[in-house]
Amino acid sequence: MSLIKLHDKEFEPFIDKNRIAKYVKYLAEVIADDLDKDEQPIFIGILNGSFIFAADFVREYPYDCHISFVKLASYEGTNSSGKVKQLVGINEDLEGKTVVILEDIIDSGNTLSEIYKIFQNQNVKSLKIATLFFKPDVFTKALPIDYIGKSIEDKFIVGYGLDYDGLGRNLPDIYQLKA
Ligand code: IMP
Ligand code: MG
Secondary structure, three states: OOOEEEOOEEEEEEEOHHHHHHHHHHHHHHHHHHOOOOOOOEEEEEEOOOHHHHHHHHHHOOOOOEEEEEEEEOEEOOEEOOOOOEEEOOOOOOOOOEEEEEEEEEOOOHHHHHHHHHHHOOOOOEEEEEEEEEOOOOOOOOOOOOEEEEEOOOOOEEEOOEOEOOEOOOOOOEEEEOO
C-alpha cells in the first residue's frame, strides 16, 4: 500500500484488507453468538457505502439469514451535511423480524437516526445496529450501537466501499486523508 490521490486530496494507507477481514469476521461471530441460531435475521445494508462490507459479512455469517439494502444519500465531500435526502425503500415485511442494520461507518449518527425512525414504525421484533467503523468523537446521538468492528479517530477514510466524492469505493484496503 502506498500514498494515493483521489480528486484533489492525498490519502495514506490506514487499514489493510487482512485486518478489515478480521473485523468483519469478528462482527459475524459476535452477532451469530448473540442471536438465536434459528432466528433467521434480516441484515439490511445501507447503500452505497456498505455494499462490500455487507457482501463479506453475510459470507462469514454461519446460520440462515436474509440480506436486503436501503439507500439514504446524506453525504457529500468530506463533511457530513447533516441532511438525509433520499430513501430507496425495502419491500420485505419486517413485522416480527429480527433486523440488523449494517453500516459501513457511523460518523455524526444522522443517517442512523433516520433509519431508526423508519424501522421503529415497522413492529420489528428487535432492531440492532452493526457498524464496521465508528467515530466516537463525533457521534452526537443517544442511539444504541450494538456491534462495532473498530472505533477510529475522526479522520476521513476511503476504500472498501467508502468514497470521497464518488471515488475510492473499489479500493480493497482503507486509506486515511493525509493531514
Ligand atoms: P453520519 O450520518 O454522519 O453518521 O454519516 C454516515 C455516512 O456518511 C456513512 O454511512 C458513510 O457513507 C459516510 N461517511 C461518514 N464518514 C465517512 C468517512 O470517513 N469516509 C467516507 N464516508 C463517510
Ligand atoms: Mg454509508
